Amino acid sequence: MVVSVALREPETQPRLRAADxxxxxxxxxxxxxxxxxxxxRGLHGVTTHAIARHAGVAAGxxxxxxKDKSEIFREIALETMAGLRAVLTRVxxxxxxxxxxxxxxxxxxxxxxxxxxxxxxxxxxxxxxxxQIESELLDAFAADIARGRSQKVExxxxxxxxxxxxxxxxxVGMLARVVRWxxxxxxxxxxxxxxxxxxxIQLSGTHPRKT
Amino acid sequence: MVVSVALREPETQPRLRAADxxxxxxxxxxxxxxxxxxxxRGLHGVTTHAIARHAGVAAGxxxxxxKDKSEIFREIALETMAGLRAVLTRVxxxxxxxxxxxxxxxxxxxxxxxxxxxxxxxxxxxxxxxxQIESELLDAFAADIARGRSQKVExxxxxxxxxxxxxxxxxVGMLARVVRWxxxxxxxxxxxxxxxxxxxIQLSGTHPRKT
Amino acid sequence: MVVSVALREPETQPRLRAADxxxxxxxxxxxxxxxxxxxxRGLHGVTTHAIARHAGVAAGxxxxxxKDKSEIFREIALETMAGLRAVLTRVxxxxxxxxxxxxxxxxxxxxxxxxxxxxxxxxxxxxxxxxQIESELLDAFAADIARGRSQKVExxxxxxxxxxxxxxxxxVGMLARVVRWxxxxxxxxxxxxxxxxxxxIQLSGTHPRKT
Amino acid sequence: MVVSVALREPETQPRLRAADxxxxxxxxxxxxxxxxxxxxRGLHGVTTHAIARHAGVAAGxxxxxxKDKSEIFREIALETMAGLRAVLTRVxxxxxxxxxxxxxxxxxxxxxxxxxxxxxxxxxxxxxxxxQIESELLDAFAADIARGRSQKVExxxxxxxxxxxxxxxxxVGMLARVVRWxxxxxxxxxxxxxxxxxxxIQLSGTHPRKT
DNA sequence: GATGAATGAGTATTCATTCAT
DNA sequence: AATGAATGAATACTCATTCAT
Numbered sequence: 088m089v090v091s092v093a094l095r096e097p098e099t100q101p102r103l104r105a106a107d108x109x110x111x112x113x114x115x116x117x118x119x120x121x122x123x124x125x126x127x128r129g130l131h132g133v134t135t136h137a138i139a140r141h142a143g144v145a146a147g148x149x150x151x152x153x154k155d156k157s158e159i160f161r162e163i164a165l166e167t168m169a170g171l172r173a174v175l176t177r178v179x180x181x182x183x184x185x186x187x188x189x190x191x192x193x194x195x196x197x198x199x200x201x202x203x204x205x206x207x208x209x210x211x212x213x214x215x216x217x218x219q220i221e222s223e224l225l226d227a228f229a230a231d232i233a234r235g236r237s238q239k240v241e242x243x244x245x246x247x248x249x250x251x252x253x254x255x256x257x258x259v260g261m262l263a264r265v266v267r268w269x270x271x272x273x274x275x276x277x278x279x280x281x282x283x284x285x286x287x288i289q290l291s292g293t294h295p296r297k298t
Numbered sequence: 299m300v301v302s303v304a305l306r307e308p309e310t311q312p313r314l315r316a317a318d319x320x321x322x323x324x325x326x327x328x329x330x331x332x333x334x335x336x337x338x339r340g341l342h343g344v345t346t347h348a349i350a351r352h353a354g355v356a357a358g359x360x361x362x363x364x365k366d367k368s369e370i371f372r373e374i375a376l377e378t379m380a381g382l383r384a385v386l387t388r389v390x391x392x393x394x395x396x397x398x399x400x401x402x403x404x405x406x407x408x409x410x411x412x413x414x415x416x417x418x419x420x421x422x423x424x425x426x427x428x429x430q431i432e433s434e435l436l437d438a439f440a441a442d443i444a445r446g447r448s449q450k451v452e453x454x455x456x457x458x459x460x461x462x463x464x465x466x467x468x469x470v471g472m473l474a475r476v477v478r479w480x481x482x483x484x485x486x487x488x489x490x491x492x493x494x495x496x497x498x499i500q501l502s503g504t505h506p507r508k509t
Numbered sequence: 510m511v512v513s514v515a516l517r518e519p520e521t522q523p524r525l526r527a528a529d530x531x532x533x534x535x536x537x538x539x540x541x542x543x544x545x546x547x548x549x550r551g552l553h554g555v556t557t558h559a560i561a562r563h564a565g566v567a568a569g570x571x572x573x574x575x576k577d578k579s580e581i582f583r584e585i586a587l588e589t590m591a592g593l594r595a596v597l598t599r600v601x602x603x604x605x606x607x608x609x610x611x612x613x614x615x616x617x618x619x620x621x622x623x624x625x626x627x628x629x630x631x632x633x634x635x636x637x638x639x640x641q642i643e644s645e646l647l648d649a650f651a652a653d654i655a656r657g658r659s660q661k662v663e664x665x666x667x668x669x670x671x672x673x674x675x676x677x678x679x680x681v682g683m684l685a686r687v688v689r690w691x692x693x694x695x696x697x698x699x700x701x702x703x704x705x706x707x708x709x710i711q712l713s714g715t716h717p718r719k720t
Numbered sequence: 721m722v723v724s725v726a727l728r729e730p731e732t733q734p735r736l737r738a739a740d741x742x743x744x745x746x747x748x749x750x751x752x753x754x755x756x757x758x759x760x761r762g763l764h765g766v767t768t769h770a771i772a773r774h775a776g777v778a779a780g781x782x783x784x785x786x787k788d789k790s791e792i793f794r795e796i797a798l799e800t801m802a803g804l805r806a807v808l809t810r811v812x813x814x815x816x817x818x819x820x821x822x823x824x825x826x827x828x829x830x831x832x833x834x835x836x837x838x839x840x841x842x843x844x845x846x847x848x849x850x851x852q853i854e855s856e857l858l859d860a861f862a863a864d865i866a867r868g869r870s871q872k873v874e875x876x877x878x879x880x881x882x883x884x885x886x887x888x889x890x891x892v893g894m895l896a897r898v899v900r901w902x903x904x905x906x907x908x909x910x911x912x913x914x915x916x917x918x919x920x921i922q923l924s925g926t927h928p929r930k931t
Numbered sequence: 932g933a934t935g936a937a938t939g940a941g942t943a944t945t946c947a948t949t950c951a952t
Numbered sequence: 953a954a955t956g957a958a959t960g961a962a963t964a965c966t967c968a969t970t971c972a973t
Binding site: 317320321324355356357358359362 | 936938940
């Protein structure tokens with residue numbers, strides 16, 4: 088996607104454009120190499136040399152594009168998270184009611200996860216150094232959810248006993264773990280089962296206590 | 299052979315005991331140091347030297363007690379997880395019905411988490427190298443849950459659309475994330491709120507679909 | 510052999526004797542353990558802990574008997590070499606002529622090597638730190654040979670072109686290598702073949718040049 | 721791949737060449753440092769840091785050129801042995817008869833040893849970890865000799881009582897020890913004496929038994 | 932005399948990062 | 953912009969040796 092952005096910038100000179108294109112190519116090469124490697128080996132398990140080698144460039148080139156090993160990780164993580172949020176937001180905006188919206192949102196998540204296995208493994212993967220970034224991301228995600236939930240609580244659609252902040256953390260944790268678990272071996276459950284189960288849990292607690 | 303000798307030569311007993319005591323002391327010193335350090339910095343972020351220094355012993359002493367950096371981590375993690383499982387099992391055995399059992403179980407978990415902050419951060423923390431151990435542990439935990447859920451599905455207490463395996467992963471992920479998030483800053487929510495919210499979500503999906 | 514020496518010392522008190530016997534026992538235990546271990550793993554490949562463990566004593570005990578790791582090695586090497594020299598000297602003294610004496614000497618060496626495999630591997634084995642000791646030993650051995658050769662040269666039995674010092678080094682190197690090579694896998698040649706070949710080479714150059 | 725690129729992009733040639741030259745320089749620097757150090761202290765007695773320091777480069781640089789401490793040792797040993805074999809082979813090919821060939825071969829060996837003191841000490845030196853390499857090399861050398869001897873036995877030039885395998889081990893051991901002994905202190909014997917003595921011994925046993 | 936816990940210097944090896952070309 | 957050789961701090965782990973009990 089970095090590439091396509093570069094193709095659209097009209098104000099740069101042709102000469103510069105060529106240089107830019109080459110630079111952008113190297114950059115995206117590094118990024119996709121990093122995605123692949125981080126996904127399977129984690130932040131710690133990947134060396135900058137390995138990323139460069141995999142991208143077919145020299146070791147030093149890495150540092151022409153990224154200040155740090157963590158910078159590229161951060162960038163990948165942020166970009167991916169943005170993609171995921173976009174998917175979920177799109178669903179959100181068309182949702183009519185919470186009840187009706189849950190399923191499409193879960194579907195969106197699951198489909199996105201399938202299409203972005205590597206990158207989901209990175210985000211939902213485990214890595215102490217990634218934890219900080221991950222936290223920011225998931226917290227933002229959780230905040231999104233929390234906002235929606237708050238409204239339901241206020242409007243009485245959700246019982247006050249359910250704290251939106253806690254609830255959102257719970258949902259994020261749940262989704263992250265299930266997705267990671269499922270991606271590790273997609274034969275563990277059919278996609279339908281995953282979606283159905285997650286949907287039902289999501290709905291849980293959303294109806295006011297009977298008693 | 300040391301033992302049988304000790305039984306016949308009473309004078310060596312004090313010596314052995316003293317040595318044993320000293321050894322055990324050093325060992326537990328190392329373990330608590332490790333717990334503390336792992337909790338805040340993760341497996342990777344802690345050196346064996348740091349653990350030894352923190353425990354007030356020489357660097358080499360660490361290896362007199364643990365084969366590996368991962369061995370001490372593993373030991374701590376397994377021990378803690380055993381403690382947690384004990385808490386949850388105790389609750390399980392006294393539970394009358396699933397419905398009634400959920401709350402005490404959540405309470406047990408939350409209380410345990412409060413009392414074992416460091417160690418919960420380790421287990422529920424993120425670390426690639428820890429992932430394997432964590433997985434074993436959480437999978438075992440998830441399997442426990444799954445077993446219980448299966449029965450409910452069979453007995454019709456839970457709708458078949460909910461897959462026990464998926465469900466258990468979801469619960470574990472949910473609990474782990476909420477607990478970790480809450481322990482990071484316990485003012486984020488009152489304990490009561492955490493328990494109440496987690497209880498309600500846990501109950502979710504457990505009643506057969508109305509339609 | 511250390512043990513048998515201890516059993517014969519009459520001047521020590523009975524009380525002391527018991528202590529001595531125990532001490533000597535521990536000591537010889539350490540020595541035979543060391544022989545075995547050094548033979549297969551070399552000086553470097555063996556730790557003092559390993560020797561102690563193999564001997565069934567505590568690590569510290571080693572240092573009650575030997576100042577150093579190299580001391581035990583040295584002692585073993587010297588003792589063994591003394592044994593070997595004794596064998597060869599015995600043969601020497603009964604030899605009538607050089608010609609007749611070569612074969613029995615070679616036989617003695619080969620038989621001794623067979624009966625002391627471990628210890629021969631140590632002496633003729635490779636180890637930089639052992640080299641010094643080995644050199645002393647082999648040089649002494651070579652000197653022995655050289656002395657004999659010198660007489661032959663003087664008496665005209667051996668041509669002057671053959672330098673006794675060079676010759677003795679050559680013989681030692683030859684014997685050491687063949688013995689080591691053969692002990693590694695005794696099926697490589699029959700004992701008879703080894704003896705026969707070494708005997709013939711030893712004889713070589715001993716008769717005055719024909720031309 | 722560097723090569724083919726270089727053929728098409730002339731401007732990169734100087735750059736590559738400069739880098740290559742620098743790399744090669746560092747490498748040979750490391751190798752000669754290692755030769756010197758190994759010769760006096762043996763494989764075990766030398767640290768990679770020491771090699772690097774002696775070569776005037778940083779510790780890590782060593783690993784840019786060699787996978788292992790043993791790799792550089794192996795390389796040095798193999799290279800040297802190849803050199804030695806070349807010398808001896810050259811002599812071999814021009815030899816007319818065994819008798820006439822022995823002296824030049826010994827001369828070649830001795831001259832080579834003088835010119836490659838350090839490296840000969842390494843090969844013929846003692847080191848457990850080097851033993852494997854040494855064995856391969858010396859065994860190959862011994863095999864060479866054995867092959868030649870076998871022919872003599874078949875053709876009746878050498879008595880059947882002399883086993884070619886034993887004989888070759890004997891020769892290698894003899895040569896190795898004498899050379900090492902002599903190099904340690906070249907005043908111990910004149911070069912002529914060494915050559916003459918070794919030659920005569922080599923010839924020994926080669927004439928059929930008189931009786 | 933024996934024990935064995937503790938010491939701590941020593942060492943191989945890795946890897947993020949820099950910089951001359 | 954790219955290269956890739958070089959850097960050197962960091963770190964896990966070993967082992968000969970000591971010493972209080």
